[in-house]
Amino acid sequence: MAKIGDTLKPFKTQAFHQGKFVEVSEADAKGKWAIFFFYPADFTFVCPTELEDLADHYEQLQSMGVEVFSVSTDTHFSHKAWHDSSDAIGKINFYMLGDQSHTIANNFDVLREGQGVADRGTFVVDPDGVIQLIEITSEGVGRNAVELLRKVKAAQYIRENPDEVCPAKWEQGEKTLAPSLDLVGKI
Template identity: 75%
Template sequence: MSVINTRIKPFTASAYKQGKFVDVSDADIAGKWAIFFFYPADFTFVCPTELGDLADHYAELQKLGVEVFSVSTDTHFTHKAWHDSSDTIGKIEYAMIGDPTQTISRNFDILRENEGLANRGTFIVDPDGVIQAMEITSEGIGRNAAELVRKVKAAIYIRNHPGEVCPAKWEEGEKTLAPSFDLVGKI
């Protein structure tokens, strides 16, 4: 079932962020862009490469007004232990949400019920709390944070420019399209 164009469901959770345990809820993203970056488990293989790549793009996302939340079904305590023991994970400044109750993973329809782990999934949420984009990959396929940043820029652009859409491979500053009767068959 697709969650595109649906509102995120209420949640509360504990997270590890910048050397502290913090409480996080859906109220924290009200009026802001957000990325929810689900991954299967701490202390694994593909996950740290993705989380490190996302950490390398975090400052750029912050400049765009986007908050980032990584989420796994591990606890916030495990996130701290991983952060403290891995150079790659140690550079993360965004919130690492623990979802041991699996509530958030279920809310985003990303939970592997038979394993108790989240699938590898990314969700871009607009300031109204509506999911505008999602990407789900299988266990062995890592994601690309640069492409995620491009998608966020496109989502922000179309929100700010009603009536325009971003074509394939659109990059900030390039031409967009204005769907109309006259455009049909001209592309």
């Protein structure tokens, strides 16, 4: 299983992005914060609700210097057809990566063995290409973009403030903690 601290592995694939087919590789994520948002398949049930939720928050993520790469084992052609036929998916302006070779899903260890589809996996990668956050949910459990935003803000904060940590439910602008011997047993 991919883990916190692992480095983004090489890949190259075709994607559907803002009305065009483009080539995307790990180099497109380097130097910026990136979210790799895996989902099982196009034209399904929970997936479009998650992708629409993420699309509704994409502008805010962009303003935070975050790029989003949604990934399924479908082709970039399927992504375009889904984008053109679904109002929810039609909102998407982020990259929709096709991973029919399973390279990216295998790189992140989210490919369902023997099924050819990816689990619902979310990976936040820092500008150095290092995985900072991971969330994997079961088939029927959709993710929440608002909570993902909160986690990205926390990861960005601790990168800029390495002597501090963000407590549970921390929101941007709230008090953080500075771990020290004085705090042991006091929280």
